[in-house]
Amino acid sequence: MNAAPKIALTGIKPTGKPHIGNFLGMIRPAIDLSGRYRAFYFIADYHALTTYKDRATLQRHIYEVAATWLALGLDPGRVVFFRQSDIAEVFELTWILSCWAPKGLLNRAHAYKTAVQTNQDEGKEADEGVNAGLYNYPLLMAADILLFGSHLVPVGQDQKQHIEITRDIASSFNHRHGDIFTLPEALVGEEAKVVPGIDGRKMSKNYNNTIPIFDDPSAIRKQVMRIVTDSKSPQEPKDPDQCNVFAIYRHFAPPQAVERRLHAYRHGGLAYSDIKQELAHILAENFKPQRAAYEALLEDRAAVDRVLAQGAEQARSLARPLMSKLRRTIGID
DSSP states (O other): OOOOOOEEEEEEOOOSSOBHHHIIIIIHHHHHHTTTSEEEEEEOTTGGGGTOOOHHHHHHHHHHHHHHHHHTTOOTTTEEEEEGGGOHHHHHHHHHHHTTSOHHHHHTOHHHHHHHHHHHHTTOOTTTTOOHHHHHHHHHHHHHHHTTTOSEEEEOGGGHHHHHHHHHHHHHHHHHHOSOSOOOEEEEOSGGGGOBOTTSSBOOGGGTOOOBSSSOHHHHHHHHHTOOOOOOOTTSOOOGGGOHHHHHHHHHSOHHHHHHHHHHHHHSOOOHHHHHHHHHHHHHHHTHHHHHHHHHHHHOHHHHHHHHHHHHHHHHHHHHHHHHHHHHHHTOO
16 A cells, blocks of 8 residues: 655745745745645734734735735645635744643744844833734744644745744644654755845845846846846956855756857856846746736636645645544534
């Protein structure tokens, strides 16, 4: 008898238009991963409440991220794609986990520690402006992961601690009650570490240094032309490994073009303005069909809702048995 396929789970926080860094660091690797695992990918709309309190903004971002993933190749026939808020079991499990999780474990979570340190540096009370949602964020993430028996969770380096917290809580629970939860492993993406934004820092909406995937070609070109470079002349040799333009270019240009540009970097004859123009053209053309699909999906929210509702039903079919077992285990049935 063949073993059941392992489950990979990814949460996608709806925080604005996805950009090139998201595509290279998360979207493309996750879609590739779905061919090797039973994939559960969800829009983490309740996680976004720590940031967004305006209904219209949150709704817009939810549909933008759903349309992005569908347009870029996520196949609902192969991936369980759903909205977190449609799975009531997630929130029931969050409360149960909160009754087993030591407060000290949450005190050490990076996001909370950073908020406290920032307040202290500014002479404020440690918890000023910190809502309980931010503090309990690791518990909600743990529930997302454990509810579906996830084996693998692709994350960035900054999210790795959340997987460790999840494992700590699950291990403690299992030690007392038996093997209820699957212990997940983190898959830390390498690509996300090497995608610079237009200012050379990691591409992030927090820094406003992104190149959005689906902006019109003129807007993409404007952002690309703003990428920071050094002051070397076209005739001077350059180090491609230190060039913010080439760090993006190498992911999208054909192999022959990459080799040609590498030669020009190392031996002279490359103008930054030329490779920027080429990169802008490649990005605009590379995503042209997907841009049309993205815009069509945003115009047909009902179609997106149908996909997410179908995924939610599949997700709940896996969540319900675990919650029934868990309720019996803890004495609530």
